[in-house]
Amino acid sequence: MNIKTIAPKSGASFKIKKGEYLKVICPDGEQVSDMVAFNADNTSEYMFNGKTFDYEESIFLTKGNSLYSNESNKMFEIIEDTCGTHDYLLAPCCNRTMEHFYQDFSDGPSCRKNLYKNLKRYDISNNHIPVAFNIFMNVPVSKNGAISVEPPLAKPGDYIILQAHMDCIVALTACSAASSNNGSYKPIQFQIRSKLK
Amino acid sequence: MNIKTIAPKSGASFKIKKGEYLKVICPDGEQVSDMVAFNADNTSEYMFNGKTFDYEESIFLTKGNSLYSNESNKMFEIIEDTCGTHDYLLAPCCNRTMEHFYQDFSDGPSCRKNLYKNLKRYDISNNHIPVAFNIFMNVPVSKNGAISVEPPLAKPGDYIILQAHMDCIVALTACSAASSNNGSYKPIQFQIRSKLK
Numbered sequence: 001m002n003i004k005t006i007a008p009k010s011g012a013s014f015k016i017k018k019g020e021y022l023k024v025i026c027p028d029g030e031q032v033s034d035m036v037a038f039n040a041d042n043t044s045e046y047m048f049n050g051k052t053f054d055y056e057e058s059i060f061l062t063k064g065n066s067l068y069s070n071e072s073n074k075m076f077e078i079i080e081d082t083c084g085t086h087d088y089l090l091a092p093c094c095n096r097t098m099e100h101f102y103q104d105f106s107d108g109p110s111c112r113k114n115l116y117k118n119l120k121r122y123d124i125s126n127n128h129i130p131v132a133f134n135i136f137m138n139v140p141v142s143k144n145g146a147i148s149v150e151p152p153l154a155k156p157g158d159y160i161i162l163q164a165h166m167d168c169i170v171a172l173t174a175c176s177a178a179s180s181n182n183g184s185y186k187p188i189q190f191q192i193r194s195k196l197k
Numbered sequence: 198m199n200i201k202t203i204a205p206k207s208g209a210s211f212k213i214k215k216g217e218y219l220k221v222i223c224p225d226g227e228q229v230s231d232m233v234a235f236n237a238d239n240t241s242e243y244m245f246n247g248k249t250f251d252y253e254e255s256i257f258l259t260k261g262n263s264l265y266s267n268e269s270n271k272m273f274e275i276i277e278d279t280c281g282t283h284d285y286l287l288a289p290c291c292n293r294t295m296e297h298f299y300q301d302f303s304d305g306p307s308c309r310k311n312l313y314k315n316l317k318r319y320d321i322s323n324n325h326i327p328v329a330f331n332i333f334m335n336v337p338v339s340k341n342g343a344i345s346v347e348p349p350l351a352k353p354g355d356y357i358i359l360q361a362h363m364d365c366i367v368a369l370t371a372c373s374a375a376s377s378n379n380g381s382y383k384p385i386q387f388q389i390r391s392k393l394k
Contacts, residue, residue, distance in 0.1 A: 044322070044325075045324065048288065049246070049247070050286065050287055050328035053286045053287055053288075053344060054288055054297075057343060057344055059256075059342045059344060060341065060342030072291065072293035089256065090247055090251050091245065091247030091248045091250075092247075094269065096268075097251060100251075100252060125241070127241040127267060129267075131245075131246065141256060141338060143340070145257030147250060147254055147256060
């Protein structure tokens with residue numbers, strides 16, 4: 001498949017088959033992509049931060065780590081990762097997040113809305129959108145548990161490659177929240193490959 | 198309401214009204230209680246770690262912090278907390294967790310099973326059980342993100358009091374996973390109060 005571009009503040013969804021590779025690219029650097037995934041045959045099974053933290057015994061995930069479902073099945077394995085910094089703690093930004101952090105009371109774009117907009121064709125409802133694996137998002141955690149959202153460390157061209165361990169429905173965004181992408185609102189690119197190289 | 202006891206390796210569910218207080222007690226020390234909550238009028242709204250981390254800007258939660266729903270509404274506020282150490286990262290233990298960590302392939306008790314068993318009367322399905330707020334669970338996070346499950350710090354009689362900010366369906370457990378409660382498998386107690394004192 002050719003490389004596809006997700007325009008700034010938008011999203012995309014697609015199916016990926018077991019064994020295939022998903023490459024997510026930060027073409028211009030400093031951008032975040034929220035990723036959610038559902039079992040293509042049973043969307044009540046979905047990628048779940050709690051089980052991932054359980055089995056990986058880490059909140060920071062990179063090459064060698066896997067992303068697990070609420071049913072404890074491996075959904076994706078991280079095969080390559082040129083950035084190394086991602087977040088799996090924070091929920092996709094939504095209208096209420098924008099109100100809370102930016103006093104933005106408009107009904108503008110948000111990752112939750114972009115995920116939902118792209119997932120409704122698979123009958124996935126808005127309130128079934130879980131915590132996303134926030135690719136390239138930089139959320140350091142201090143010793144006392146305090147978290148902050150810092151500019152992404154991804155440089156232009158940085159990428160992550162994930163191999164699917166089951167047939168999945170996936171949605172990705174190019175993030176809409178200023179603090180997550182240092183106010184740069186850049187695009188994201190992705191590619192599905194049958195072979196790693 | 199009188200104090201109720203949750204027997205070791207079991208659970209309970211109940212409704213609580215907006216404004217009421219839920220006291221969860223560790224009567225003998227060193228035990229964990231997994232807590233999940235749903236909007237009593239619309240169970241697709243539920244207590245959600247991602248939005249809680251967003252708004253509290255911390256992964257460790259104690260007196261003064263609130264627990265938020267997937268719809269960004271405050272569900273509970275922590276009013277008192279004599280222990281101070283709880284976890285909101287890890288998913289309720291299940292058969293697969295027991296297999297992974299303890300090579301226990303029996304179909305024995307688990308928090309997920311005990312939550313589901315007590316929630317099915319409210320038509321909440323097994324795969325809708327979210328990450329629980331793991332009261333008294335001791336999960337330190339190191340600088341590099343590594344997490345470990347350590348013996349609970351709760352002493353006999355330690356408690357937490359949460360005030361409901363909406364009418365909720367709540368389920369609680371007395372934890373069934375050895376590492377979470379240092380192999381002690383003790384009971385948990387709870388009480389619903391209309392007044393704090």
